[in-house]
Amino acid sequence: MKNRITDLFQIKYPIISGGMVWCSGWRLAAAVSNAGGLGLIGAGSMYPDILREHIRKIKIATNKTFGVNVPLLYPEIDKLISIIIEEKVKVVFTSAGNPKTWTSLLKENGIKVVHVVSSSKFAVKCEEAGVDAIVAEGFEAGGHNGREETTTLALLPQIKQVTSFPVIAAGGIATGNGMLAAMVLGAEGVQIGTAFALSEESSAHINFKQRALSIKEGETALCLKKITPVRLIKNEFYKRVEEAECKGATAEELRELLGRGRAKLGIFEGNLEEGELEIGQVASLIKKIKPVKQIVDEIIQEFNQSASEINKLEFPL
Amino acid sequence: MKNRITDLFQIKYPIISGGMVWCSGWRLAAAVSNAGGLGLIGAGSMYPDILREHIRKIKIATNKTFGVNVPLLYPEIDKLISIIIEEKVKVVFTSAGNPKTWTSLLKENGIKVVHVVSSSKFAVKCEEAGVDAIVAEGFEAGGHNGREETTTLALLPQIKQVTSFPVIAAGGIATGNGMLAAMVLGAEGVQIGTAFALSEESSAHINFKQRALSIKEGETALCLKKITPVRLIKNEFYKRVEEAECKGATAEELRELLGRGRAKLGIFEGNLEEGELEIGQVASLIKKIKPVKQIVDEIIQEFNQSASEINKLEFPL
Numbered sequence: 175m176k177n178r179i180t181d182l183f184q185i186k187y188p189i190i191s192g193g194m195v196w197c198s199g200w201r202l203a204a205a206v207s208n209a210g211g212l213g214l215i216g217a218g219s220m221y222p223d224i225l226r227e228h229i230r231k232i233k234i235a236t237n238k239t240f241g242v243n244v245p246l247l248y249p250e251i252d253k254l255i256s257i258i259i260e261e262k263v264k265v266v267f268t269s270a271g272n273p274k275t276w277t278s279l280l281k282e283n284g285i286k287v288v289h290v291v292s293s294s295k296f297a298v299k300c301e302e303a304g305v306d307a308i309v310a311e312g313f314e315a316g317g318h319n320g321r322e323e324t325t326t327l328a329l330l331p332q333i334k335q336v337t338s339f340p341v342i343a344a345g346g347i348a349t350g351n352g353m354l355a356a357m358v359l360g361a362e363g364v365q366i367g368t369a370f371a372l373s374e375e376s377s378a379h380i381n382f383k384q385r386a387l388s389i390k391e392g393e394t395a396l397c398l399k400k401i402t403p404v405r406l407i408k409n410e411f412y413k414r415v416e417e418a419e420c421k422g423a424t425a426e427e428l429r430e431l432l433g434r435g436r437a438k439l440g441i442f443e444g445n446l447e448e449g450e451l452e453i454g455q456v457a458s459l460i461k462k463i464k465p466v467k468q469i470v471d472e473i474i475q476e477f478n479q480s481a482s483e484i485n486k487l488e489f490p491l
Numbered sequence: 492m493k494n495r496i497t498d499l500f501q502i503k504y505p506i507i508s509g510g511m512v513w514c515s516g517w518r519l520a521a522a523v524s525n526a527g528g529l530g531l532i533g534a535g536s537m538y539p540d541i542l543r544e545h546i547r548k549i550k551i552a553t554n555k556t557f558g559v560n561v562p563l564l565y566p567e568i569d570k571l572i573s574i575i576i577e578e579k580v581k582v583v584f585t586s587a588g589n590p591k592t593w594t595s596l597l598k599e600n601g602i603k604v605v606h607v608v609s610s611s612k613f614a615v616k617c618e619e620a621g622v623d624a625i626v627a628e629g630f631e632a633g634g635h636n637g638r639e640e641t642t643t644l645a646l647l648p649q650i651k652q653v654t655s656f657p658v659i660a661a662g663g664i665a666t667g668n669g670m671l672a673a674m675v676l677g678a679e680g681v682q683i684g685t686a687f688a689l690s691e692e693s694s695a696h697i698n699f700k701q702r703a704l705s706i707k708e709g710e711t712a713l714c715l716k717k718i719t720p721v722r723l724i725k726n727e728f729y730k731r732v733e734e735a736e737c738k739g740a741t742a743e744e745l746r747e748l749l750g751r752g753r754a755k756l757g758i759f760e761g762n763l764e765e766g767e768l769e770i771g772q773v774a775s776l777i778k779k780i781k782p783v784k785q786i787v788d789e790i791i792q793e794f795n796q797s798a799s800e801i802n803k804l805e806f807p808l
Contacts, residue, residue, distance in 0.1 A: 175806050187806055294708050313630065314642040322709030325631040325642040327663035327672065328772035332708045335776070346644035355644065355672035357804065358797055391611050391649045392639030400737075420717075422739020455645040459652070474806050480675055485802030487492050487674065489504055489791050 178340040179363035182286055182306055183239050183265060186210035187474060189353070190309075190342060192367030193243020193267055194317065195219035195452070196441035197376040200228040204235035205375040205466035210474075214267055218245045219438065222253040229261045239264055241286075246271020259283045270318065273303040288342065292320025294332045301337050308333070309365050312345030316368055316454035319345075319396055319403045327359065334360035348456040350476025354484070366473075368454035374465045379444030382451060383463055385409075391458045398432065400425040407451035411436065495657040496680035499603055499623055500556050500582060503527035504791060506670070507626075507659060509684030510560020510584055511634065512536035512769070513758040514693040517545040521552035522692040522783035527791075531584055535562045536755065539570040546578045556581055558603075563588020576600045587635065590620040605659065609637025611649045618654050625650070626682050629662030633685050633771035636662075636713055636720045644676065651677035665773040667793025671801070683790075685771035691782045696761030699768060700780055702726075708775045715749065717742040724768035728753065 179188040189211035191198060195218045203213030215232065217225045225242070232240050242263050244254055247270050255276060258266060266280055269290035280287050281304060289300045290309040300308045310333045312326030313319060324332070326345040333341055343356035344365035353364045370376060372383050389407055396405045397415050400423075406412050418431055432450075440449015464472075496505040506528035508515060512535045520530030532549065534542045542559070549557050559580050561571055564587050572593060575583060583597055586607035597604050598621060606617045607626040617625045627650045629643025630636060641649070643662040650658055660673035661682035670681045687693060689700050706724055713722045714732050717740075723729050735748055749767075757766015781789075 175804050312642065312644070313640075314645045323630075323712065324708055324772055325629065325644065325663055327629070327642065327644050327669065328631045328776075329708070331666065331668065331776055346642055349648065351648065351675050351677070352644065354801070354804070355675045358668050358672045358675060358801060360668070391641055391646070395640065420739060422737060455641055456648075459645075459648055471808070474808060478805050478808075481801050481804045484671070484675060484798050487671070487798045488795050489492050491788070491791060491795075 177362045179307065179342060182340065183212045183241075185212050185239060187470065188342070188363030189470060189473065190214060190241075190267075190363060190365045191370045192216070192344065192365055193218065193269070194367055194371050195437050197371040197378045198243070199377045200232035200235060201377065202370060202373065202375040202466065203240050204232045205373070206370065206470070207236045207238040207240045209467045209470040211470055212239060212241060212265065214241045214243045216243050217254055218243065218248065219442075222250055222257055225254060226257050226261065229257070229263060241265030241267055243267040243269065245269050246275060251276075255279065258285070267309065269309075273300045273305055277303045277305055290344070291333075292329070293322045293324065294329070294336045297333045297337050301339055305339075307340040307342060308337070309342045309344050310361070311365075312343075313396065314455040315345030316371070316394070316405050316457070317452035319405055321399070321403060323396070326356065330356065330359040330361055345454065346456055348459055350473045350478070351480050352456070353473055354477050354480050368456050369460060369469055370466065371453065372457070372460055372463060373469055374463055378441050381444030381446055382441050382449075385446050385451060386453045386457045387460060387462065389453075389458050391455070393458065394453060394455055398428055401428050401432065404450065404452060405454065407453055409449075409451055410447040411440075411450065494679045496624065496659060499657065500529045500558075502529050502556060504787065505659070505680030506787060506790065507531060507558075507584075507680060507682045508687045509533070509661065509682055510535065510586070511684055511688050512754050514688040514695045515560070516694045517549035517552060518694065519687060519690065519692045519783065520557050521549045522690070523687065523787070524553045524555040524557045526784045526787040528787055529556060529558055529582065531558045531560045533560045534571050535560065535565065536759075539567060539574055542571060543574050543578065546574070546580060558582030558584055560584040560586065562586050563592060568593075572596065575602070584626065586626075590617045590622055594620045594622055607661070608650075609646070610639045610641065611646070611653045614650045614654045618656055622656075624657040624659060625654070626659045626661050627678070628682075629660075630713065631772040632662030633688070633711070633722050633774070634769035636722055638716070638720060640713070643673065647673065647676040647678055662771065663773055665776055667790045667795070668797050669773070670790055670794050671797050685773050686777060686786055687783065688770065689774070689777055689780060690786055691780055695758050698761030698763055699758050699766075702763050702768060703770045703774045704777055704779065706770075706775050708772070710775065711770060711772055715745055718745050718749065721767065721769060722771065724770055726766075726768055727764040728757075728767065
């Protein structure tokens with residue numbers, strides 16, 4: 175099977191890894207590209223020089239297409255963009271900002287641009303900005319998330335109603351059935367965060383991976399909505415946030431409580447009580463750490479199996 | 492196509508209408524059953540005598556199976572249950588309470604029992620209680636909702652992992668593609684609230700229907716979480732709730748702000764500013780008021796069309 179997403183990136187499977195802070199270095203991105211998907215280096219947690227190093231390493235680790243995810247609120251964004259252009263990266267996923275700011279420059283340099291949105295209103299803005307595709311990310315996704323709280327199931331058909339360009343579904347997808355469901359709803363590809371964050375090749379700390387694998391359904395929550403909404407595991411730090419929010423803490427008070435570097439502390443350094451443990455709702459579906467190749471193969475096998483069974487479903491009119 | 496849900500209720504399509512307060516009287520329920528699905532009378536907003544009246548009317552309006560939805564927190568629940576047994580209703584959907592309390596009595600009287608849950612933990616309790624099937628309701632659903640905030644996409648596979656009995660998906664489903672996506676994720680039927688609440692046969696006020704049809708994505712929110720979480724349209728009343736919650740209002744303060752009868756005021760009497768306007772996220776997908784028969788036929792047509800196309804999707808391994 176081929177579609178606009180496999181054609182756009184010249185990939186075998188329309189499976190893209192999330193550009194996740196502290197998880198998505200060259201090793202994870204290369205493994206995803208080598209497995210037939212599109213691997214993304216997550217630049218959000220990298221200094222510009224570190225990003226350059228990761229780009230140079232991935233070029234050695236794979237000859238397949240890879241991309242870089244850039245949060246547009248990154249303080250030295252111009253440096254990141256320069257490095258991406260200099261290093262001739264072919265694909266950039268942007269998020270958390272206005273798609274108009276950098277799309278033209280990137281496209282003039284022959285780069286495919288995809289922007290992440292959580293509403294159809296922003297999907298329309300992306301189309302106007304000339305991006306090649308969008309990621310539609312639902313409420314169930316881990317980490318930073320939209321204010322509308324629209325779920326993947328409700329968001330995809332909304333976006334298909336107002337745009338005609340290719341849509342990649344994100345949030346709540348970790349299996350072949352999840353991927354097939356997203357494609358039934360009009361997606362032409364899926365972005366998978368949680369499952370890859372918990373893979374062997376993810377650079378997240380083993381403590382973080384094991385904690386995330388152990389959670390049950392309902393043990394993540396979207397919080398810090400007065401600053402930037404983020405989905406976290408309900409650990410000690412979360413409980414303090416919850417208590418503060420329950421009492422009506424202001425954005426400023428929450429910013430103080432949050433401090434700096436908590437995502438690194440939790441995800442990369444493995445401090446399970448004081449760190450921000452960013453993960454999606456589907457973490458509770460995942461039971462063990464696997465290599466990326468196995469994750470991708472299992473998704474595709476389940477997808478094919480379910481797709482072949484589904485056409486037996488037909489109701490009399 | 493037949494499955495455990497169509498067999499259980501002896502229905503043509505595994506489409507069940509939500510038991511929605513102030514929307515689901517005998518007229519809506521009969522229309523859904525006559526269209527090939529399973530119509531439910533929503534007893535939550537009815538005095539016991541009114542429920543009896545609706546049951547007697549639906550028996551005249553359809554010879555197909557219908558059911559009654561009973562919120563288990565209803566104050567005079569024993570009266571409702573007696574009427575249901577006396578009137579020989581064949582199907583009861585229970586929600587908002589412990590499934591163990593009434594399931595045995597209902598089943599001894601030959602009644603099929605389905606319980607609504609929003610987590611796999613409660614799904615297991617339902618299986619232990621001996622219900623015939625469950626409804627798995629996601630975060631995107633309208634009206635009262637679970638505390639875990641798990642979305643339909645994330646919830647369905649979780650529930651399939653821990654139970655083996657038939658699952659009906661609810662929340663975020665208003666189209667044939669949504670129904671097919673839910674079935675890909677393991678559901679054997681769907682419960683549709685929003686689309687039927689906005690149908691011709693719904694007893695909701697025309698003001699409510701028109702307001703719900705006009706909303707854009709992101710214009711509903713889950714609120715009143717310190718009392719009972721409920722998804723509402725963001726109207727004047729919601730804004731007062733939001734403001735109070737933002738400042739850390741207690742459950743008691745919120746209960747006072749809520750007062751009594753706001754769902755009736757909004758949905759049945761059409762007071763768009765002061766009422767609670769309960770509706771699901773998919774309302775923004777729906778553009779006009781249609782008769783139930785047309786809604787069901789369009790869902791089935793889209794479902795069949797998509798199911799027949801989906802088997803062309805196959806990836807090389």
